[in-house]
Amino acid sequence: MADLSVNICGVDFKNPVIPASGVFGYGREYEELFPLSALGGIATKGTTITKRNGNPAPRIAETPSGMLNSVGLQNPGIDKFISEELPNLMTKDTVILANIAGSTAEECVEIAKKLDETDVHMIELNISCPNVKQGGMAFGATCEGAASVTRQVRKATKKPLIVKLSPNVTSISDIAKSVEAEGADAVSLINTLLGMRIDINTRRPVLRNNMGGMSGPAVFPVAVRMVWQTANAVKIPVIGMGGIATGEDAVEMMMAGASAVQVGAAIFTDPFAPVKIIDGINQYLDSHNIASVKDIIGTVEPW
Amino acid sequence: MADLSVNICGVDFKNPVIPASGVFGYGREYEELFPLSALGGIATKGTTITKRNGNPAPRIAETPSGMLNSVGLQNPGIDKFISEELPNLMTKDTVILANIAGSTAEECVEIAKKLDETDVHMIELNISCPNVKQGGMAFGATCEGAASVTRQVRKATKKPLIVKLSPNVTSISDIAKSVEAEGADAVSLINTLLGMRIDINTRRPVLRNNMGGMSGPAVFPVAVRMVWQTANAVKIPVIGMGGIATGEDAVEMMMAGASAVQVGAAIFTDPFAPVKIIDGINQYLDSHNIASVKDIIGTVEPW
């Protein structure tokens, strides 16, 4: 059994595997299947200041080796999250990453302030949701926008601040550099790639929101590339995600430069995916006689 | 049998299916399997001014529902293309799109001038190759870069000018508008999405060039989205590609706004893909009692 622990921004993770924001709710449903304490951490569903209903259904579509979603940040609002979900989560012996997703910088600041007064371990600032009209991806599309919201949220909290980046940009590493300069403690990537499917019989987009975010194994090579470019551009830790479905995928993402990984769509395919991925990483390390998962981070040797 | 013909920039295509640049060479090898006259058109391998050897091998990797390539524009140079390949292609009773890929705007202009003196039907200006250090994607990453090279090439040729766009940008429709403003007669999209894979046993990138361009069914939803956004942003025709493998895919891409489609990776999976896609489009039209393929272009009704 190799040492699977990692440390990101001073926070200890027992292993580097974290269910991604939006697919895992607040853990209640998956706890029926496995103890949440098995996980390195949990990224909670993106929270806005007040309750949001999200977009109309259908909100999901299958694509080759992947899927599209257009949930649009349905959530109970920050106060209910803090009063009804967070206390329970904090008892689970795993790192809690509170994902926040305001439509304006001011809203993000307000949410961050409220979280700053809780015990939550880390804040993940989502500047990359493709499924909302305001905020979301708009923040994350330019270096200036990303820098500005990061600067403001940075002032609002002393918690470790992870900024979650959008892949729908010309240079994700430039955006990463600009949020690093404003005091982000880490970056996580990738959020979903904007996509669309059309039902050719009805001539209507499959998703009621027309477009949605693509994730799942299909996007894995793009995610690996972006993590590699970003890890080479910044000094802060990178949390990698996008299409990870197996322990091997997680190892590959970590070699590209990720200090930890998040798992999204794979959980729909196999609800035990996060625990199987933890096992798979361990197996890889053991069979390659590697003592610690820390020893593989960023070790890809480019040609 | 529905009417499959389309007209793009005044050029008549007997059907809207075109093997994409780079996968089909100059048609000689596929002619062993089916007559080239069955095709709507052929986009030839990207041509530079002088012979290029391309990148070292391995140049290809499999990914979930897709692939990466890093060929890097191996080609015999424009003069040999014109003397040894084009005359043969021009006898094949199909529309020939000469794909050009200079490393500088001047090189593109020079190639365009040479092609202007030939019988080739159309020029496809590739400002989006992710596999070369100079030119390629660098042109296509900004509106200014794309506009500038389009302006210069536009002056060099009276042939219908298609500009081929990169998906690795924040807003492909903005780039499309900027090349439209400089006189492009059509745009084609998408070129490949930049990706990477790592061999976790050797800790080396699978591709000798480290990164490569992703294509195949995995990218289809991204391509449909970009074609839809672009078709809504410009008045010139859009040629759609990225992940098309079946007649239904082609229909979906055309409903999103494409006047014709190109087929790349699917040809590796099934060398008969282009002719099966033509059949599939026809079957869809017949079974839906649609008289002409022109009647489906851009007909998706957003919610």
Next chain:
Amino acid sequence: MKYTQGKYQIAGKSALAKDIYSIEIICPEIAEIAQPGQFVHILPAGFTLRRPISICDISREKGTLRIVFIVKGDGTKEIAKLNEGDLIDMLAPLGHGFTVNDSFKKVVLIGGGIGTPPMLPLAKYYGEKAIVISGFRSAEAVILQNDFKQTGAETILCTDDGSMGTKGFVTEPLKELLKKGDIDAVYTCGPTPMLRNIAAIANEKNVYCEVSLEERMGCGIGACLVCACKTKKDGEEHFAHVCKNGPVFNSKEVIW
């Protein structure tokens, strides 16, 4: 809520009609707890998303579940390739099923097309107290009529084109039955317009009515919020989730 995921062996498979298959699955721990109206979430090999399919029969003795499904797209086509002895990947039992009530004297169960299978466990529960109305496009699509008869329930069959049973919609016999005034509850599953009409009719007569809804799903267990449907409770509108709050809802809660 209790559920589990695993690969379970198929005990038997049969074709009921064109593109409609019945599969019996050996899964004792699921059969033990499954309730009428719940569903299973099946992973077709090679796909990213699971496919929700209603439970059509539960045998606690044999430790088996039965599902009946129609081949609609690529996922169900893949599931239809499975045969006796093969393994099927299921997350189950899921969702909030029908509310059954021992004190009900007479209930009407209405299934439309591929919405008929989830009515069978209810017919088994209510037996002679149940009247089952089934509606299909035409004779070729008719399924499960013998199964319903064996429960002791009264059966009424309608087809749109009159090629079998009475010509017309399921709402006609329902209206007749409700006139007598002795129906305690209506349970239904089928196409949305049918459900909406039935809910309106039951509502008008003030008869308790439960409907089983469909929505595209991700997780299937209430975590991802993909399967939203608009509902009202205590006058307030909110987005419920078909996989966890449903698929069965009190018809008065649904905003159509």
Next chain:
Amino acid sequence: MKYTQGKYQIAGKSALAKDIYSIEIICPEIAEIAQPGQFVHILPAGFTLRRPISICDISREKGTLRIVFIVKGDGTKEIAKLNEGDLIDMLAPLGHGFTVNDSFKKVVLIGGGIGTPPMLPLAKYYGEKAIVISGFRSAEAVILQNDFKQTGAETILCTDDGSMGTKGFVTEPLKELLKKGDIDAVYTCGPTPMLRNIAAIANEKNVYCEVSLEERMGCGIGACLVCACKTKKDGEEHFAHVCKNGPVFNSKEVIW
């Protein structure tokens, strides 16, 4: 060049060693024209890219081809699932094979590991004129020795660990054979370092030598330029393509 693509029935399958399978395929139009050293391009179900596998035996009478392959990654694992009666999707026959010469009196065929199968058609052609040197890691990996013996060729077996045949590399017996000076040609397929060494040895003795190379492929027919390898011809360096110009090259043309 002539080739075709289709789904062909598997006439038989057997396991030769751990993870190594032999498959016989009924494909008369391909068997009719296939040449030693050519390959088939197989699509594993559900994959985007085909997998190149050498032709190990050609029977024009039976209209069959035989291939022998090792399970390496996901694609060959999928191909290994196929059984007698199943269909296999092939684009074949592809590439430029070995140059055989009726006037050659004595030739050496050298296969290393999974590079041995393409030597079999050559052994059949040259029969008693051939000396086949096969090299394997160890006894468990040894394949095709009886097949080679049946051609009438002389066989020499080496293993790295000496668990079968002579302990050592294939280059040792080759050097011995070349000393005598009566070898007209050397043909070889196997790992690149082995090919490079053999080419150097043959070159030194001025013996004609052909090597079969491997490279990752896209189209398999020479259109996509994916499978580049550096070669020289008339003193000039250029990128040839393994699928069309090869896989067999005159060893003097290859830049290692």
